[in-house]
Amino acid sequence: MSKHIDFCITCRKQTEYELRMNDVRKRIRGKEHVFSVISAICKTCGSEMGFPWLIDLNIKRIDEQYRIQEGLVSIEDIRKLMALYDIGKTPLSLALGFGEVTLPRYLCGQMPSRQCSKIIGQALESPDFMRNCLEKNRQAIGETAFRKSMSALKRVERLFELSEGMLGCISYIFARLEEVTPLALQKLLYYAQGIFLARYNAPLFDEDCQAWVHGPVYGQVYGMFRDFKFNPIDDERFAVLRGRYAILKREAISVLDVVLGSFGQYGGKLLESITHQEAPWLEARQTVDECERTQNVMEKEAIKRYFLEVKNTYGIDTIAQLEQYIASRKATV
Ligand SMILES: [Zn+2]
Known part of the structure; x- marks a missing residue:
């Protein structure tokens, strides 16, 4: 394993550090959550070293864990759904019965509601559900987007011809x-x-x-x-x-x-x-x-x-x- 070395502000010099996993507790919307984060510990003085890249990484980890714990879909899931059914964020938002800015906002990082997460999850799992959504909201999403998405849907449905x-x-x-x-x-x-x-x-x-x-x-x-x-x-x-x-x-x-x-x-x-x-x-x-x-x-x-x-x-x-x-x-x- 390669050595991790960086500047320790306590020691005032370059020191070796190690990465450790530990749990942190956070209250979010009145509820206690435990998240696993990574910290860098100076091997010389034992103090925690705060690197910008590590802070970014932990924010991402906490976001992912929070979504899993709360049953909320990830941005990745929404992107998958768009690619799966060859549909843009606005028409998809309308097809799922949301407002036209709902999905674009989620894609920018806003936390999705549990209700919307459930619908996105169903659309990901079931082509039948997606077909229903597309047909029900055909007018709202427009004919071009509808046709494009329907042909992608047929490709997905072929999967289910298998046993x-x-x-x-x-x-x-x-x-x-x-x-x-x-x-x-x-x-x-x-x-x-x-x-x-x-x-x-x-x-x-x-x-x-x-x-x-x-x-x-x-x-x-x-x-x-x-x-x-x-x-x-x-x-x-x-x-x-x-x-x-x-x-x-x-x-x-x-x-x-x-x-x-x-x-x-x-x-x-x-x-x-x-x-x-x-x-x-x-x-x-x-x-x-x-x-x-x-x-x-x-x-x-x-x-x-x-x-x-x-x-x-x-x-x-x-x-x-x-x-x-x-x-x-x-x-x-
Ligand atoms: Zn140190």
């Missing part, structure tokens, strides 16, 4: 991994499905995957994220998936945890090369050339059979067991 189980898994993967590319996402979904099938003799989600050139792919999921190519997926659309993993049962979470803890540590390309050695993909591509496109389905039965073999050889209950499986495949890449 609940699939949406839950995608939502969980995004919540757990910092970065995920479309390629890695496909492989992680595939491994989660395979291990779930072998453990519980039932599918984790209904969608079938296809034996594409680049390994197993869930076609509908691919269509959704294709704009991201090999880049990590970072998109406002995930706001609508946030928390959707709450529908997943304990068994599903347990499978996803071991998959993310093992396969989730590797890039999409390596995962792809491992799937290329596995029977379900090879079998589904028996009739096609190496580079030929196909939509041949990799049957769930075949996937289950394969992961039962993995289970018997390596075990599929822990991250360590799956790491062993991965190591055995990596060696042959």
Whole structure:
């Protein structure tokens, strides 16, 4: 770790300091709040050093924590909603039934009311709710903004053509991994499905995957994220998936945890090369050339059979067991 050094006004010289987290209590609108802030302590005299950058950082931290504690939306959330539905701050304000200056004020830092926060939260979570808002206030927001926003809405609605189980898994993967590319996402979904099938003799989600050139792919999921190519997926659309993993049962979470803890540590390309050695993909591509496109389905039965073999050889209950499986495949890449 690098040393932190700056001028201490008590010592009157450059000294080393350390950063510490501590709690502060503040009364806001008659209510006691506890916030976690960061302070810089001089290692020589022990006094607190007040740097402008640290004060700014703590103001930001307190603002964020206050909003979370009070159930108020963040500026970031409002920006996401605007991007998600391709709509400006004024028409969005009107669409949600607020005054036309309400959202512009929130974006400038004014604290949103709890009532407005609730509406913004609902709009972020539910395209149906947003559709209602847009239709109800179509006149107020104007035809151009309405049409533009409706076409963005259709893009969001396509997400919900996926099964609940699939949406839950995608939502969980995004919540757990910092970065995920479309390629890695496909492989992680595939491994989660395979291990779930072998453990519980039932599918984790209904969608079938296809034996594409680049390994197993869930076609509908691919269509959704294709704009991201090999880049990590970072998109406002995930706001609508946030928390959707709450529908997943304990068994599903347990499978996803071991998959993310093992396969989730590797890039999409390596995962792809491992799937290329596995029977379900090879079998589904028996009739096609190496580079030929196909939509041949990799049957769930075949996937289950394969992961039962993995289970018997390596075990599929822990991250360590799956790491062993991965190591055995990596060696042959
Ligand atoms: Zn000092």
